[in-house]
Amino acid sequence: MAEPAVAQLTVDLDALADNFGSLGAHVTGAELAPVLKSDAYGLGAGPVVRRLWAEGARRFFVARLAEGEALRALLTPARPATIYVLDGMTDEAGPRLDAAGLTPVLCSLPQIAGAAAHAAVCGRSLPVAINIDTGMGRQGLVLEEIRAVVQSMDRLRGLNVGLVMSHLGSAKEPKNPRNSRQLAAFLEGRSLFPEARASLAASAGIYLGPDYHFDLVRPGISLFGGGPLERPDDRLRAVATLTAPILEIRNLRPGDILGYGEGVRIDAPTRVAVVSAGYADGILRAAKRGGYAWFAGARRRMLIVNMDISVIEIGDAEAAPGQSVELLGPNAHLDDLALAADTVAHEVLVRLSRRAECVYLGQV
Numbered sequence: 001m002a003e004p005a006v007a008q009l010t011v012d013l014d015a016l017a018d019n020f021g022s023l024g025a026h027v028t029g030a031e032l033a034p035v036l037k038s039d040a041y042g043l044g045a046g047p048v049v050r051r052l053w054a055e056g057a058r059r060f061f062v063a064r065l066a067e068g069e070a071l072r073a074l075l076t077p078a079r080p081a082t083i084y085v086l087d088g089m090t091d092e093a094g095p096r097l098d099a100a101g102l103t104p105v106l107c108s109l110p111q112i113a114g115a116a117a118h119a120a121v122c123g124r125s126l127p128v129a130i131n132i133d134t135g136m137g138r139q140g141l142v143l144e145e146i147r148a149v150v151q152s153m154d155r156l157r158g159l160n161v162g163l164v165m166s167h168l169g170s171a172k173e174p175k176n177p178r179n180s181r182q183l184a185a186f187l188e189g190r191s192l193f194p195e196a197r198a199s200l201a202a203s204a205g206i207y208l209g210p211d212y213h214f215d216l217v218r219p220g221i222s223l224f225g226g227g228p229l230e231r232p233d234d235r236l237r238a239v240a241t242l243t244a245p246i247l248e249i250r251n252l253r254p255g256d257i258l259g260y261g262e263g264v265r266i267d268a269p270t271r272v273a274v275v276s277a278g279y280a281d282g283i284l285r286a287a288k289r290g291g292y293a294w295f296a297g298a299r300r301r302m303l304i305v306n307m308d309i310s311v312i313e314i315g316d317a318e319a320a321p322g323q324s325v326e327l328l329g330p331n332a333h334l335d336d337l338a339l340a341a342d343t344v345a346h347e348v349l350v351r352l353s354r355r356a357e358c359v360y361l362g363q364v
Contacts, residue, residue, distance in 0.1 A: 119158030241329030244277035
C-alpha cells in the first residue's frame with residue numbers, strides 16, 4: 001500500500017506512441033530510430049522500448065555500453081533490433097559489444113584503429129557507424145580526418161560502415177545559418193561513404209525539413225513531449241506527469257518570510273498550499289523563479305522548492321489536504337518548467353526521482 005503523501009509519476013505510453021507517429025508524419029521516406037539514453041530519459045527503458053518496438057521502431061541509440069546491454073536484454077530475441085552505442089569503441093569494449101550484438105558509433109581515429117584491431121582478432125567483419133563532426137565540436141571525426149581515413153582504406157579493414165551520422169547544434173533555431181553549414185559539411189562527409197545510410201537530424205532537426213532527414217532520424221526529447229523550439233508544441237503530447245498531494249493549506253500575512261533565508265517575503269495576504277514533492281522528487285529548485293504548478297483548473301505560481309515540499313500560491317481556489325497538484329504534465333508543461341529553471345527539457349526528465357510511485361499507462 002502506497003504512502004498517502006508520496007508523489008506519483010505517470011508515464012503515458014499511448015502518448016509516447018502518438019508522438020512517435022506525429023514525428024513519423026514529418027519524415028516520409030526516413031526511418032525513426034529513437035534515442036533512449038539515460039534509461040529512456042529517466043522514464044524507464046523497459047516499458048518505453050517495448051512500446052516503441054510495437055509501434056515499428058527497429059533501431060535505437062543509447063549513450064553508454066551498459067545502456068546498450070540493458071536494452072538488448074529488454075528486447076530479447078523475439079524483438080530483433082539494431083542498437084547503436086554513441087560512446088563508440090571505448091577501451092576493451094569489443095567483447096561486450098559483440099556479446100550484446102551492439103553497433104559502436106566510432107568518434108575518433110583511435111576508435112577506428114581499435115575497432116579495426118578488434119575485427120582482425122575476431123576474424124570477421126565488424127558492423128560500425130561513424131560520427132562526423134560537422135561543427136558541433138564535441139564528438140566525431142572532422143572532415144580532414146574522414147578524408148584521410150578513406151584515402152588509406154587499410155584503416156577501415158574489417159569494418160562494415162553501415163551508417164554515417166552527425167548532430168546539429170542549432171536545430172532549435174530554424175533560421176540559424178549554422179544549420180545549413182552543418183548540412184553542407186555532412187553532405188561532403190557522407191559522399192565518402194556512398195553505400196552507407198546517413199543520419200543528421202535529432203528531434204529539432206526533424207522539423208527543419210526533408211533536406212535534413214536522409215535515411216534515419218533520431219528523435220529523443222520530442223518523443224517525450226519536448227517541443228523542437230524548446231517551447232510547448234501542440235503536435236506533441238506530454239508523456240510524463242508528476243503529481244503530489246497537498247499536505248496543508250496556509251494563510252500568509254504581509255511581512256511573512258517563506259522558506260529558508262529571506263528571498264521570498266510576502267507583501268499581501270496570500271493563501272498557499274504545501275505540496276509533498278520537492279527537488280528530491282525531481283522538481284528543479286531553480287524553477288521557483290518563474291515556474292508554476294496546475295491546480296483547480298489554473299496555473300499556480302510556485303513560490304519555493306525545498307527538498308521534500310514545494311509551496312504554491314492558490315488564491316481563493318477550493319483546496320484541502322490530500323488533493324492532487326500537477327507539477328509536471330499536460331498542463332504544467334515540460335518546456336515551461338525547463339525555461340523557468342534556465343535549463344532544457346532533457347534535464348527536467350532525467351532529474352525525476354525514483355522516490356515517486358511510478359505508474360505506466362498503455363503497456364504492451
